Amino acid sequence: MSSTTTANRRPLYGWLTSEAVSLTGTRVSMLALPYFVLVTTDSPVKTGLVALFEMVPLVLLKVLGGPIIDRVGARRVSITCDVGSLFVVGSIPLLYDAGLLRFGALLALVALAGALRGPGDAAKGAIVPGLVESAQVPMERATGLHATVERSATMLGAAFAGGLIAVIGAANALVVDAVSFGLSALLLAWATASMARPAATGAEGEEGDPLPYRAQLAAGWHFLRGDRVLLAIAFMVALTNMIDAAYASVLMPVWARTWGGGPAVLGLVFAVFGGFAALGAICAATWAARLPRYTTYLVTFLVCGSPRFFVLAWDNPLWTVLAIAVVSGFGSGFINPILGAVIYERIPGHLVGRVSSLITALCFALMPIGPLLGGAIISGAGLMVAMLVAGSAYFLVTMLPAVDPKWREIDVRPAVEPAEQVSEGTPAPA
Template sequence: MGSAPAGTDRPAHRDGNVLRWLGAYTSSMIGDNVYYLALSWAAVQAGTPSQAGLVMAVSAVPRALLMLGGGVVADRFGPRKVVIGSDAVRCAAVLAVAALLFATDPGLWPLALLAVVFGTVDAVFMPAVGALPARVTGHGQLARVQGMRGLAIRFANVVGAPLGGLAVALGGSATAFGLAGLLIAVSVPLLISVRMRELPADDKAAERTAWRDLRDGLGYIRRHRVLAPLIAAIALGDFGFVGPLNVGLTLLTDQRGWGAAGMGWVVAGFGTGAGAAALLLTVRGHLPHAGRVAGVAILGGSVAIGALAYAPSVAAAVGVALLVGLLAGLSGALCGALLQTHADPAYLGRVTAVAGLASLGLAPLSMPVAAAAIGWWGTGPVFVASAAVCGLGGVLALCVRDLRRAELPR
């Protein structure tokens, strides 16, 4: 497509171009949620619990190994083409497995193959998705777009699981996979209709190897006075956040005897806080002193994570989780907007890939470590240690002058 229309500086929530992108993103994310529920259910039905766990985990391997290469692909070919192609491949793969399950009972192998394909495509899809907002709207609207994206993620999380469960109840895993494929398919024509600002053609791109592009991208990040410490702060925050708020929360509620209902309330508190932060950015569209606010939010969220292990009741835990969600959602959206606005658009796919590798490829490795540590030392010390790791990200954001002073454009 050609240049984005002049109206890209209008408020993002009133820009039809942005709303089409948001609709495509939301539909794809709901489809992802339905897909993961369908995959989990089908794997449990077809094999043992351990086999089902392997099927669910296998997609993480190609995603982690190929994510950096996916950033190179997004920058070389343009995020629009990559996202449309990736969504088309994901849709075709999910619908193929749905048709196979309708026709026969093939066992675990097609589910494992689908998980590998999905993880491989995600390695390209995620960096391209991260590079899209800067092409869809003006820089002054990127904070608002990050808030809208956060609302879409919360909505997809709330709606996707019940939709997937209903599809499984009505027609089994095949129906759920079919629904997931159709939801992902809806995003393709919407993305085709989105007008995006393209970069000037790079006449020397054909002369460079992909490996050279990757090295150039990593060197660009390393030398950047805002992006390098920002990605480090994001990685530390995620490493300290993922373990306690996933495995740790399950073990905490079990030890306290709060039951599944209590855990549900705590998770709902976190989701409500994160949704409120996303709504705040969507409505305001700009927060001054973004780097400083992000650092303070990371620090405050880390204190709340440590306090969660010592909440005396479900009600108190819900209140603390609400605060964790609010601060984590705020810092996450601000960090995402700072990445978008401070990265050269020509490098944005690779920048997103490095940040995504830390958040989605490496941070989940902390979950088994957190579970084992809780078994040895208990929830309190592990939550506090995780909070300290998370807090280091805030300290870094506040101590590095260029990041602390980083602002979002109006």
């Protein structure tokens, strides 16, 4: 990181503010949409089906959008997808209030929303190295601050969603998510307009021409396939995300409706978890650069994973559920700053869009299956069995790195320069 240039932190903090707005709206949608489907259809399977229709195009477009992000620019892709999401998500409550929203139309809209969110989220991740370079801060500081924003949004969005659903209904609560996309796009456009746009340093193909799209996509996959640590992280997170998707989209709404007192208590549990996860992320942003990553990973996943499933398997009092949410939330706040820093450190600057898109796509790949499996297990064996199965699977997946010595490489902090942000509309350098 050059000491001769002046740090410009407005893009970093503006991006964080944009993410805070967008993620808060998304957290509202995360609770409002499945609860709306569950209440109107009384079907856990249909609830899982809606999640499937959103996640499949989200994952697919994350993969396919990587070369476009590297060529067109992460900033431009992010803003464009947010503007599109404003209109798509906003159509759901409008059609419902007009009496025109059939289940098939809902599936089509959530699929389109997922198709926009996939490359949009990937672009927001791909812009991070450029923001770090501009702000001249350690990578773990930036990933820790983003995790703080993400966890705070979970807390506020969950609490807000519980009240909104109770007062105006689940469908109308989606208006908040739609508006948040528009505000996010405006904030990001303003904050990053001042970012330096370095001239291209080369081209990927011969005679100054960029590689064809398919070759660019393949280059990202070849790099990821050759880095066993990044690949292991992607597959581990894919499995935990699948279980978490079942937890958030099906298991928790069914628990809230059956034992937990409805959407208000559902929002309270998520808010407590998110609040203490934000506190954990603040601690990670402050101290994670000095902590051993491998040990921290194992300890925090041990406390933030399976306990929250097991406590809900039986009819425990609410204070017990909230106590587990406190401990597991705080532990989870350390996960993303550590894994995020490892990922960005290991990817060359000109491949950030492609490789980070592939990693996040792999991380999301199994999420559509989670809600369907969760709904099927609940329908066939009941909520208690579903919670026990999910909790046991979570423990096994997150503790596998304890017996794989390759994972110890995450403790290595290579002394490399942060990747430069690719200029808008310019092919990435080789």
